[in-house]
Amino acid sequence: MTPRKRLRAPLAILTVTGLALTAACSSGGDEGDGDGNGGGEGDALSSLSIMSPYFAAVPPEEDDPIDQALTELTGVDISVQWVPNTDYGERTNVVLAGDDIPDVMVMGKTPAFVQTAEAGGFWELTDYLNSGDYPNLVSENPEVQEATSVNGHVYGVYRSRDVIRHCIILRADWLANLGLEQPQTVEELYEVARAFTEDDPDGNGADDTYGFINPAWPGSIGSGSPYDALELWHGAGNVWLDDGGELVPSFTTDAWMEAVEYERDLVQNGYTNPDYATMDPATWNEPFLNGQGGIIIDVQSRAPQLVELFREQDPENAESYVALVGQPEGPHGTFAMPTSGYSNFLAIPRSSVETEEQLEQVLQVLNDMNSTEAQILLNNGIEGDNFTVEGEYAVYNEDRQDFTDQVSGAWAQLGTNVAGYNAYATQPATPYDEELAQLRLDLQAEDLENAVFNPAASLASETYQSSGTQLDTLISDARIQFIAGQIDEAGLQDVIDRWHSQGGDQVIAELNELYSELG
Amino acid sequence: MATLIEAEAVSGGADITPRPPNRRNVRETLVRYRWLLFLMLPGIIYFLLFRFWPMYGAQIAFRDYIPFLGIEGSQWVGWEHFETFFTNPDFPRLLRNTLILAALSLFIAFPLTIVMALLLNELRLNILKRTVQTLVYVPHFLSWTVVVSLTGLLFAVGNGPLWTLLNDVLGTDTNFLADPAWFRPLIVLQDVWKNTGWGTIIFLAALAGVDQEQYEAAIIDGAGRWQRVWHITLPSIRSTIIVLLILQTGQILNTGFEQIYLMSNALNRTVADVFDTYVYFVGIQQGSYSYATAVGLAKAIVGVILIFGTNWLAKRFNQQGIF
């Protein structure tokens, strides 16, 4: 062994010690800024920690100008623990198991949350929010706030979302080629799907097109899939149907059966993409762009995305490809599919915010964070830095695009906007974009009148908490198997019977009990 | 420091002999093995701290664990979660699917790794050998998310290159991603593609230790290519093969979650559901950590029994075993 080699081990030890020291120092220096509250037990808070998911490529850091502006605005030192959205759930569970729990956490109404809330882990806010002491936290949509509750108990300030988002997106050029009107009913929609498949909408003389594009949906029933929408339009209700004061599952109704037969015919006749059961939702736009398929049932915001992609391909005619149509009339009436109207809520754990005084202070901060001034900070950014105001619109500075992305991908996640959205909308790039944006608003207003809400949204049944995922998957799998022709009506009925016997009956009983209590 | 080592060694030494150790013997043992025991100390501390201490948390298998209430604060429910698991109507199907996938991995993927290592070892041109080695281990670094979306691309109905090729060859019009009959072949294919090259690394490390003189002597004795592989190369990696085999039997109920979850869909779920995906749905999505832990514990017990069993078998056949 050479002397040179002998040196290596001590060197390695030195390196290790060096790392140990740096790690220890830096952790010492930063201690206390990410967790816990500023004051001791019972004291007023001097800082507020919030845990939130983010979607941006990179989360904001402690010296972020928005952070500073919020701290100034609310009078407490705000610090946010940003967690990548993809693994947010995992992180929340671990955080709840420890004792450094943030003062405010963005939470969803998962079974884990319901358990924790019912065990007293989060403050119940119902009375505080209804008291009017926090004007910016008074919901403009009480039914949405109701839906966020657990059996009537509100545990968080919800993050408001558009109530109507679903629509039908069609190839406008194909409609024009075939001389078809925009479909207004589900029968007309079926006819368009047929024509898009059989009547050569692109005029190339080949039989190479189909109507509907459906991806393999990641969620089960009641998760906003195209199938859910079609069933609701047929009058099957939204997951649950109030049938004369009694809740019944949508999939036990005749309207649901009618809808899945409609869906099956679309597939069996070739009016739907052949890989509807396996297509990656991330590639949903492809067949539409490539001229293979012409109908997408999804959220409205997909339409401007498609227009952008067509612009890359064919800037001249980009505006002639995409038609955005409102939700159609069904055979038994007009029903529109709403979203839940919210995406998670800001909940306040009792182990970090211990006294009522502290709770009131936290709510006051959340109230301040929902003022118009704060909404602009959270949604638009810093005026004069990354955007300027022109009329009613925000115009973004392209040199500060990274910062703007961070605002919309991270800070906007803290916005609740329960009392209305008062920040600036982005200025549309072209007159066409402005028209499209206006059309979306019009359709939202129109469909909102016919919106069918889930009557059981706020109800938490114990059996459903513990086996709901399996029960739901049973039905959504059977639906696809029926559509694929693998099982017939009797086979579908067998699965529904299994649903009943494996816990579904209990879910029905428990929900109806809660429904009559709270209704 | 010294007392700590001694304490460690006493508890370690105590369990080889059932009768209470004689004071003198303990002392002698300690002195004799002092260096070895000293070397092992950091490892022992590691296992105690990070592997065994957390195991007190395994008791949540017998509770209804709610993180906020803490482990002791959560309600004790005894064997409830185990009963639910074993009486679950899907249990036989989950077991069957899990075992089939494990068997395919054991009988196809594992031998292929050995064959691949042997073939690589037979490559003469060093530059070629290194290049191929580097190429085949690349797929290991793509996450399952990426592998599955690439599979989706290659088997896309209508324009996927492999979809076109396979259907032309078979004269069919199948959506391979949805057909239950194709689920297992695809899983094995992905597994082989992703991990075979990587798996060869361990064998190549073992082969690097083979005494080159043995080959020379064999050549002089007139041994052919195949004889050299059979009599020199294979025996030199035999113990590695056996150890890996024993360890793999312990993993028989672990099929991995991500790959199968991402590859399953409404039409192939009857063959795709395995313990790991089931635990994900029931344990993680429905927030029941206790249930997930109970299943993990049950699987671990089976795994330990299998490892000890195969290890015992290996020893009976005069192989080294793992301990």
Next chain:
Amino acid sequence: MARVKYRFNTPAGKAFDVVNVVVLVGVGAIAILPFLYVLAGSFATEYELTTRPFFLWPNEFTTDAYASILGSTVFVRAFITTVAVTGVGTAIQLALTALMAYPLSKIDLPGRRTIMSLVVFTMVFSAGLIPTFLIVKELGLLDTYWALILPAAINPFSLIIIKNFFQELPKELEESAKIDGANELRILRSVVMPLSKPVLATFALFYAVGIWNDYMSPLIYLNDTSKWTLQMFLRQVTAASSLTAEDLGNELPPPAQGIKFAVVMVATIPVLLAYPFLQKHFAKGMLIGSVKG
């Protein structure tokens, strides 16, 4: 030595060589093609990615995706952090594993069977995320890089394999060192370690890859975003395809496919480059014969 083999190659042996080369080159190509697609895709425009099914060369070449990832200082910092943690972590993990494996390779070590049984048990059963998190917290390792290194310091699988390799080494060498008066520490350093280079290099690679690809530990143990490693930033982009409409804000478009591919490249290429460096240890191996002589 290689020359000796050639001289004694038979026609059948030569035929085998040809077939072997063809097969392995084919296998290599199959292994690398999808990766090349991801590489090509990372330089393609979003429009091309959504319209062309599979390609190995983009029609229109763009580096936008890389510019958007590599442009940020945060990324550069995370990259340096990750390289440092991986380097130091691998050294620590490998050292701890080898130190424990060596005594366990001695068949006469008292308590060996018990310890091995317990090690095997930890390989099959791990206590899970939350209990481990609580211990790491208890030890005061939260928000330190130690949390990324120590909880996974000794992989039971690696320990067993390395122990097995040590056990296979010819005993005579150790015996003669002992007779020369060397203690175990010295034998490990000057006899066992040099002879085990290939296997140590292999497990160095395993550990390095483990740390490099780890996103769970930083997610759970690091609050401070300024300490985050590469995977924390990369995973967000690659895993986002499962997003449904409800998750997103009203207008946030999903990340572009091209960026996803670029991220895969950025995350993979550095650790791919590590392999050829370690490879020379495999090829060198150790010539037991010459040591003997």
